[in-house]
Amino acid sequence: MARGHHDIGGLPGAGAIEAADHPLSDWxxxxxxxxxxxxxxxxxxxxxxxxxxxxxxxxxxRDMNYYERWVASMEAILIEKNILTKDEIDQKLAEFESKWGEP
Amino acid sequence: MSDDHGHDHPKHELSYYAKRIYAMRDLLIEKGVISEKDIQCQIEYQEARTPANGARLVAKAWVDPAFKARFIADPKAACQEIGIDATAINEFVVLENTPQVRHMVVCTLCSCYPRPILGRPPDWYKSFNYRQRSVSDPRGVMREFGLELPDEVEVRVHDSTADIRYIVMPMRPAGTEGWSEDDLAKLVTRDSMIGVMDALPSLPE
Structure with a gap:
């Protein structure tokens, strides 16, 4: 069985560990x-x-950062469970943008 | 970090997924799936979880052999004894370092971590580099954190899962006989409980 993209333990090519921690953003x-x-x-x-x-x-x-992967997976699971739909989320975002005047 | 994090509104400079979490929050609250209070409670819960909890456990185990035995045999009960709520962890395992064996914890598949004890994991623990290298080059990783192990010391790497979380009990540094638990706890760093380094040899400046 081929490795999934998450199954990276032991893969070669990894560089040095970046020990600095970033302060979490509000989102x-x-x-x-x-x-x-x-x-x-x-x-x-x-x-x-x-x-x-x-x-x-x-x-x-690979391109997303850590919490972006979390948000994407939460969205997928909530849609799968029929709790939210992608359209509802898109519509809510459009409401924010019209209310707050941001593109 | 603003005081009202969680309550603010998305800013246009946020990334695609950062914006979506605000939309998902509002929808989940409107539908009654979770409440605003649930979210606030989780923020407060996580912010109250810090490596100081783990340091207290380790320092107490260093000075009290009976507690140490209980901490290893039934870590969740030992946590409860000193008022740390570990009930959110399914299976909690304590790994005792010795002069012959060092333990190191990773989650190669993602980022499982003893959050109820230590709080949110550091960025490096979640990084691809750590997830990849910890299992193939643990000694090299330790060296980067400042721990150079002789070849005769065995290194065991433990891969966390959704159900099992690990904490390393580092060795008590030499020359700390008679120290108070509070002072000993200051030697127990987060990184020493993940196992990439030993406890500090002396009090930090």
Missing amino acids: EILADAINQALGARGVKRTDEMRRAREEMDSAAY
Whole structure:
């Protein structure tokens, strides 16, 4: 079986460990908290989130930063469970943009 | 970080997915899937979780052999004894370092970590470089963190899962006999509980 894009333990070519930590942005703190809250409410499980990350497009997986992968996998799982739809999310974003005047 | 994080609105300079989480938040609250209070509680919960919790556990285990035995045999019960809530972890395993064996923890598939004890994992723990190299070159990784191990010391790398979380109990540094638990706890760094380095040999400046 070919390795999935997430299954990187032991792969060659990795560089030095960058030890510096970045302070989390507000949206990252929010994504983290929503993920935990959905877990606490029994809406989704850790292994479901991991499956969603494992099934996403491989190039996207490598290009996204950590919490972007979380948001993408939360969205996939919430849509899969018929809790949200992509259209609803798109529409909500369009509302924000018209209300706050940002493109 | 603003005081009202979680309540603000998306800014146009945010990335595609950063914006989407604000939209998802509003929809989840409108639909009653989660509440604003749930989100706020999780933010507060995570911010209260810091490596200081793990340091307290390790320092107590260093000075109290009976506690150490309980910490290794039933880590979640030992946490409860000193008021640390580890119930969110399914299976919690303590790995005791010795002069012969060092343990190192990774999550090669993603980022599983003992968050209820230590808080959110550091960026490097989640990085592709660490996930790739920890299992093939653990000694090289330790060397980058400042720990040079002789060949005769065995290194065991533990790969976390959604169900099992690990914490390393570093060795108590020499020359700390008679120290208080509070001072000992200052030697127990986050990175020493992930296992990429030993506890500090002396109090930080």
